[in-house]
Amino acid sequence: MADKHELRDKGLRLTPQRELVLAAVRELGHSTPEEVAEKVRLTHPGINLSTVYRNLETLENVGLVQHTHLGHGGATYHAAEELTHLHLVCGKCEAVGDAPLDVAANFVNALSDEYGFKTDVSHFAIYGTCSNCQ
Amino acid sequence: MADKHELRDKGLRLTPQRELVLAAVRELGHSTPEEVAEKVRLTHPGINLSTVYRNLETLENVGLVQHTHLGHGGATYHAAEELTHLHLVCGKCEAVGDAPLDVAANFVNALSDEYGFKTDVSHFAIYGTCSNCQ
DNA sequence: ATAGTTTGTGCGAATTCTTCGCAACTCGCA
DNA sequence: TGCGAGTTGCGAAGAATTCGCACAAACTAT
Numbered sequence: 001m002a003d004k005h006e007l008r009d010k011g012l013r014l015t016p017q018r019e020l021v022l023a024a025v026r027e028l029g030h031s032t033p034e035e036v037a038e039k040v041r042l043t044h045p046g047i048n049l050s051t052v053y054r055n056l057e058t059l060e061n062v063g064l065v066q067h068t069h070l071g072h073g074g075a076t077y078h079a080a081e082e083l084t085h086l087h088l089v090c091g092k093c094e095a096v097g098d099a100p101l102d103v104a105a106n107f108v109n110a111l112s113d114e115y116g117f118k119t120d121v122s123h124f125a126i127y128g129t130c131s132n133c134q
Numbered sequence: 135m136a137d138k139h140e141l142r143d144k145g146l147r148l149t150p151q152r153e154l155v156l157a158a159v160r161e162l163g164h165s166t167p168e169e170v171a172e173k174v175r176l177t178h179p180g181i182n183l184s185t186v187y188r189n190l191e192t193l194e195n196v197g198l199v200q201h202t203h204l205g206h207g208g209a210t211y212h213a214a215e216e217l218t219h220l221h222l223v224c225g226k227c228e229a230v231g232d233a234p235l236d237v238a239a240n241f242v243n244a245l246s247d248e249y250g251f252k253t254d255v256s257h258f259a260i261y262g263t264c265s266n267c268q
Numbered sequence: 269a270t271a272g273t274t275t276g277t278g279c280g281a282a283t284t285c286t287t288c289g290c291a292a293c294t295c296g297c298a
Numbered sequence: 299t300g301c302g303a304g305t306t307g308c309g310a311a312g313a314a315t316t317c318g319c320a321c322a323a324a325c326t327a328t
Contacts, residue, residue, distance in 0.1 A: 069258070071203060071258070073208070074207070088249065088253075089258075090251075091257075097249070099245065099248075099249055099251075103245060104241055106241065106244075107237070110237050111222070111237060111260070114233075114237065115231070116264070117222050117233075117260075117263070117265060118263045119260055119261070119262035120225075120261050120262050121261075123225075123261035123262075124203070124223075124259055124261045126245070126258065127258045129252045130251055134250070
């Protein structure tokens, strides 16, 4: 398990719970802490929701996981490797679509050049109305 | 008070509380429900937080107010007239900067043309790192 | 392998933010 | 002026997330 280094290098331990949380995030794609907990409980029923929250935070600090705000309030998590697209959230049907990051390349560059602002387009969703709902 | 029509046309009333909430949102720029309540209480101490929440929602339905997700979870509100910029949120210093909507024009058009997705860029913040924090 | 140290886990309670239920109230129209 | 529907206040109910603590378990150095 290569992830072990990321953790151990910072004095953190690779516990079964932590492995399960990471595995769940990788399998689920976007998912809320609640969904991660549910997934993990399929094979390890005793895991506590607090533990999931704590591990998501820990894994995020280590850089194995990241979170995105899709709206409504709560954050959703996904594996860091998968962060190759931006999220298009439809305000009507609530669907979350994907689009490649390079659609935003010009936009990102403009903000960088004109305002010195380094944008992470995938951290927040892009809100609007999808093609099906217009 | 011209706002009266927007409300009355939908069978809604212009109560003192509602006027105060709207006035507060207009004066404050971006603000959380809590901040709106605080502002309103300066002149009308008895107003209830629930009332603020309900009125923000009502005013939003009528189109006088809109909300934006700046991150952390809660929404922030501002007058509809002021929605002429997008929000640049710095992940380090938490500062919220503004940029004119047209910086995003190409991006918005690209999403529209390529994905049929009609974007409202100002609904979600644009996340990144501001020039001061790099 | 084993003991010891330190981090992690489970559990329940505490917080924070937002929504609800309901009785009393009042805005707007006749 | 009076009626009826939309509103308000208040307290309670919810949902989501965080905390405190005692116990358990992972890694390190024997």
